[in-house]
Amino acid sequence: MRLTSFTDYGLRMLMRMASQPEQGFSTADLAEEFRLSRNHLTKIMQRLARAGIVETRRGAGGGAFLCMPAENIRLGEVVALLEQGQALVECFGVDGGDCTIDGRCRLKARLRQAEAMFLEDLNQTTLADIALPIQRAA
DSSP, rough: OOHHHHHHHHHHHHHHHHHTTOBBBBBHHHHHHOOHHHHHHHHHHHHHHHSSEEEEOTTTEEEESSOOGGGGOOOHHHHHHHHTTTTSSSGGGGTTTOOOOOTTTSSHHHHHHHHHHHHHTTTTHHHHHOOOOOOOOO
16 A cells, blocks of 8 residues: 555654644744645645644744644544545546446455555554654754
């Protein structure tokens, strides 16, 4: 299974936020730290905020903060949220793709089961388990 860059970047952002949950993080700071597009990170942050995983605050002392303890954020749920709309295979898409064996295919059910097991396994891990270690100045 291959995750989209959207999910990869979202996980990186959350891992960083979990390392210092009391600190607000701007998308500009995260973009600079990870050398990623600020516009792309803004879209990811918006999806995380709509889902209630992060909240954003404006002004002095603002930024993005986790809405709950990192111990309560399950990775499988985050991956499912960020991969929303990204079909594992073409036939999982909304329109079913151009599959010529639909209705006779035995692979589809196995792939759905594997996808569910993948997310279930990820749900055994929380964001706290993978928080980035804080780098100390030398």
